[in-house]
Amino acid sequence: MDMKEFKLNYYEKLYLARHFEDELMKLFADNKVVGWIHSNKGHEVIGVSLALAMKSHDYIVPHHRDRPAYLAKGLSAKSLLAEIMGKTTGCCGGIGGELHIMDVETRIYGPTGVLGSNLPIALGIAYANKLAGNDHVVVCNFGEGGSNRGSFHEVLNMAALWSLPIVFVCENNKFVEFTPMQKHMNIEDVARRASGYDIEGIIADAFNPMETYETFKYAIEKARRGDGPTLVEAKTYRLDGHYEGDPMKYRDEEEKKYWLERDPIIGFKASLLNESIANESELESLEASVHQVLKEAVEFALKSEPLKVSDTFKNVYA
């Protein structure tokens, strides 16, 4: 893929992630969504960069703000949206909803309702891959808040000890529900904790698409080579509330403004134009195609069958 193609692809995925979120919020406001939704605005660069840096056989064990990664890794907007809306056409048949997206095809694993509990699962997938002797890499995401669960420590220790093919991604968005991260830890950088396991800790600016991409690419290829785990801290900012409906009384509006002005989706588009990688009309048609995808996804999800109550008594045992 040449640079132009790559960057356009990147932009398309960013754009899709952001606008998927907009559609989702509209559906939520319309009462078409089952359960909560946790907006990922501000996290898009992380998911898109990861997905593009991964191979299709690589695994992701996400946390609750990783829809951009799902979409970029190839889970269809239809399947994702239908799942969140509790429809049988969703990737899990509509039984899990927003928090429990899993998909064998695109290798998304691990239900994520209990923070920090995905890390041991990711460790296990990496262990099994190492045992199998293949070159598949596992990416495991979590927030800075969730990283204070004990599981973080147990898992980083074992991953380092056994030099497993895994990349830990801390999506540091400065908030943990309704409190700032400073109420959760007295360090600025979660990446700093890597040293306690003698692994590399790297910080990436998640409002900078290419830097973030290169960082993940480096960590993933390192893992693939057999050189063990990396802890990447992607610095971002939660542009929306913790979940839809959060009045955000705790938020500093100046701070939000600062981040909004740096919005990477706008900035990346501008850079494509400024650097003459694409022209307005190319981008417009790309955007139009994303909207078309989303329109189809919304229609698809809306008209899909909701999960049948009788089906919720199935699949207790394999």
Place this chain on the structure above:
Amino acid sequence: MDMKEFKLNYYEKLYLARHFEDELMKLFADNKVVGWIHSNKGHEVIGVSLALAMKSHDYIVPHHRDRPAYLAKGLSAKSLLAEIMGKTTGCCGGIGGELHIMDVETRIYGPTGVLGSNLPIALGIAYANKLAGNDHVVVCNFGEGGSNRGSFHEVLNMAALWSLPIVFVCENNKFVEFTPMQKHMNIEDVARRASGYDIEGIIADAFNPMETYETFKYAIEKARRGDGPTLVEAKTYRLDGHYEGDPMKYRDEEEKKYWLERDPIIGFKASLLNESIANESELESLEASVHQVLKEAVEFALKSEPLKVSDTFKNVYA
């Protein structure tokens, strides 16, 4: 207390710890002990240094090799031995045994059968002291093996965040049951993990009595001043097996020899003589008095009433 007094006191406590262990092993071999015993030979300097660096109102939340600290902190050999032998005269009435020594008087808290579970308890005692606004310090001990439990991470994070009056003591004795510590983590120094919480991590040579004492003194007084927690890693070597009866097939005899030659109890005695702090006869009489204490403790424990079965149905609720 002048230096001579201090050092003699220190030596007496070291000597008591070591010989308590010998008595205990004899009783164990004689089938007089209920349950297991985990020898603490090699750990004495840690316990004695801690106890001497603490004030009587300071708390210790120990792990399973901390008899030297109990004794040095003032728990009587009688009470301790009786407890381990399941006698009603033991500090817990004989119901807990070796693993669950607690004593309100000498401020020993936290039953320790599940590794790592004492750390959150120590955190809570420190939190309560901070809330009460007193200057009591909590010391919390654990092995390098137990430090890989998630609780370590959660507790160090909170202790650091709230700058609690607590000292974490990792008694690194190189073994975790029957495996060397290298099978448990890929770092040499647990102290290195302190930096991830932005607290001080210090290594002390636990075969060097005064260095260890000074290190603990520093960390404890720092905590008392309100300057927050420290992680002290006391480097030692488990001279005996994991528990009595362990055939120790995994042990490198050369390594053991190396450590035995540095035995701090012998070395400290030699230094007292060499530096003319005490003469032979002073030390002999001190040793004799320890043996007298132990003799009385053994007699006391042997003739004490065993825990009555009917009493084991009491105290389920306060």
Place this chain on the structure above:
Amino acid sequence: MTKINFRWAITHALDEELARDDKVFLVGQDVGESGGVFGLTRGLYEKYGGWRVKDTPISEEGITGLAVGAGMIGHRPVVEIMYMDFISLAIEQLANQAAKTFYVSGGKIKVPMVVRTLAGGGFKAGIHHSQSLESWFTHIPGLKVVYPSTPYDVKGLLKSSIRDDNPVVFIEHKGLFSLKGEVPDEEYTIPLGKADIKREGSDVTIISYGKSVHQSLEAAEALAEEGICAEVIDLRTLVPLDKETILKSVEKTNRAMVVYEATKESGFGAEVSSIISEELIYDLDAPVRRIAGAFTPIPLGDAEDAHFPTVEEIIKVAKEMCY
């Protein structure tokens, strides 16, 4: 008497106990400045300060153990575990440390502490935000377990739990938060270990707790119209269990059912059912029935209702028992 909702009854109980005893303090995620994810601690941070109403990191094991330690030296911590589903992370500290310390110290070290946790359906949020796991704790000697159903009860029982010298698992059903009820203006407590007969009756005893009490009462209304007079017992405290009230009632009615939202199998209703059958089998005109949660995880959305007991089911079973 004032009518307040369940949610506020919790806040008032916490407020009064914080004011009464400076050994009481709260810890939990977002319990401080933000007033709690469910607003249950609103205003307390401002009133008692950040050390007595403490926002914590996401460290459920750590904060539960924090309470154990603080309790050991005479404080009265109250921990919030946001969803009972996450109590799996705290169960080590509850079951192995808090529950056993008084015993293993030979009766010398008490562990007063309360773990408040939000259980049950109602938020329709699926597998990790809907469970009711009381039977994990009723199985552990040394723990008390409280599961109130009304604003009056939740307030009086929470205050007693905080004053109790033992570790208490205090379960608040999310589906009850908006329920309104009378609460005295003056201070009161309700002793742990006393069930409450929420409705008297003579034909069948419906034993329940938490949200299911209201379904039981609704069913009892409907049954009354069909000539079946059901007695509804609200256990309120599962441990210690008020066997006396249960057995006295069943001796009178000769029929009993237990209604609870948790998974039926190995749920607390099994204990209640076993006790009744053990003690009163010769009095029973019908087998003790359990109406409880399905043997499945809890699905997302409205489908959850089909996994929990329903009023219709209670009515149907009561009729089967009585005819």
Place this chain on the structure above:
Amino acid sequence: MTKINFRWAITHALDEELARDDKVFLVGQDVGESGGVFGLTRGLYEKYGGWRVKDTPISEEGITGLAVGAGMIGHRPVVEIMYMDFISLAIEQLANQAAKTFYVSGGKIKVPMVVRTLAGGGFKAGIHHSQSLESWFTHIPGLKVVYPSTPYDVKGLLKSSIRDDNPVVFIEHKGLFSLKGEVPDEEYTIPLGKADIKREGSDVTIISYGKSVHQSLEAAEALAEEGICAEVIDLRTLVPLDKETILKSVEKTNRAMVVYEATKESGFGAEVSSIISEELIYDLDAPVRRIAGAFTPIPLGDAEDAHFPTVEEIIKVAKEMCY
């Protein structure tokens, strides 16, 4: 047939499954080079190497989750949790992750895995090394729970558990390790979910599992001399439960008791007792009795015996029921 002890039957089962399927691997503290704290994995490290027989750090939550993840992508991990008392640290991964993944993935992602753990008394090591906590797991839909009592059963059931596509909590009673019994020389498995009638009888059904089976059998011997013919059912698998075998037996004997070592209250025996009373109340000549662990933590030393069911108690209760 060869007579081997319970301990070796476990080792052989692990060995055979490791040999049969390279997706099988073991993780746990000291399971590797040292051959296990109880010698249960002796020789396997040498035979299968350090990656398939993996010594782990003290990280119970982490290694249980490791198994969940590996299971999800088609491996068959077997975790050892050294003492069941420590399973509190693993219950999050078992109850919230392993148990619910197949369900919440819409039936697309299986989690084959086994958690082997050592339960019960016998080592006389007190509160944190003696518990039997099966009922925490029998309450969680999605988990299977196995609790064998003989060398023959433990081998056949462990092999089936490893081959099962669901998460299995496999409980080994420490008091059985030296028990000897016949085991076929050729390969065999025992299906999960099938109880075994260990002794036939007509007067009373004693339902049990784990070590208590042997006490039940001993009591049955003694009862026979007094003219009471007891049928002893070994459940072997608690989930799925073989209700059919239980109910058929009780239909015949009209009397049932459940014997188990765990704390009686909210223990698995409550579930069994409830089912029998629900289904067969009109057949019962006496209430279903539970003979089980005392409602206390487990004390150090010989005193523990008084906290567990005894042969005498079983005999006494059986006589009360039959006369």
